[in-house]
Amino acid sequence: MTGDLGAKAPKYQRIADELRRDIKNGIYKPGERLPAEAALLERFRVAFPGLSLETMRSAIRVLRAEGIVEARHGVGTFVSANRRLQRRSRDRYGRARTDGKLLTAHLRHEIPFAGRGPVPEHVAEASGMETGDEVVIRCRVLFDRETGKPQEVGASYLPLEFAGGTLLEEPTVVPKALFLCVEELSGKQYRHARDHWRWRMPTPAEADALQIPRGTGVAHLIHVAKAEDDTLLEVSESVWPADRIEIIDEYDVTQEAEDADGLSDI
Structure with missing residues (x-):
């Protein structure tokens, strides 16, 4: 996709984009656990007032679908360590x-x-x-x-x-x-x-x-x-x-x- 579509993307997609950049830039490294949902909500509510937990979870689901992060039941969400x-x-x-x-x-x-x-x-x-x-x-x-x-x-x-x-x-x-x-x-x-x-x-x-x-x-x-x-x-x-x-x-x-x-x- 090209042009200014990114600016018109839904909140969850823009949050996923930012987290993806963080992972690419090494802020969150392979095998490392992402911050808890509460911490991510607090961070992104600065840019997205009124951000809901469900929207935050939708962003994480995008990254999971791309294979960038993986959920570990009862533990949390981690940056994927293995290549596809x-x-x-x-x-x-x-x-x-x-x-x-x-x-x-x-x-x-x-x-x-x-x-x-x-x-x-x-x-x-x-x-x-x-x-x-x-x-x-x-x-x-x-x-x-x-x-x-x-x-x-x-x-x-x-x-x-x-x-x-x-x-x-x-x-x-x-x-x-x-x-x-x-x-x-x-x-x-x-x-x-x-x-x-x-x-x-x-x-x-x-x-x-x-x-x-x-x-x-x-x-x-x-x-x-x-x-x-x-x-x-x-x-x-x-x-x-x-x-x-x-x-x-x-x-x-x-x-x-x-x-x-x-x-x-x-």
Whole structure:
């Protein structure tokens, strides 16, 4: 936005702007607790007479949504210490083929469940599978190695034809990227992928696992991967606190429509 829109912005936005500048200038440092609400009210009522507590809280919510600050239940609001995680979807497979590591090797992996179970409805809708079909399910929780803070929860859904009765049914971290294991077991290579992104409120279980307030939004990705012959190889889903991720999609700009029916709504 340009021009004098800032001067016309609502109070909460202008307060958020000032706090953002304070953080950028090092007045409040990463990991440091912001002043209590009462202290912030006293400070900003000088410039905004009659400022309400709800307006002050709205300003803090703006910074939380941007990932600049984070709320710690029962403790207060702190300047975020961790940078946002980046997902470069188009480079993930090539990098893992080269180094043989997990796709998210920078995070610590835990597998709380691996075994057979039914395909959830939302996964079936995205992938073309039938709701309730039995597949191998591998649930995961990923943690920051330095802080121990959970960063992602998710699961992979794998056809029984090649995943059943294999190491993929064991609740242990695989020795290399999961897709490399799938390629060995299926005899097929990943050739096509489609990502379905949604932003929503977390379920109670997701909020607990990610250690976030239940009013904090999450980003939900369903990733569908197929072989060249259109065989479904894997459906994976990942959930992150929305204020902790940044999506990087870098690509060549086509000059003609590759899919005339695939027009974007936004």
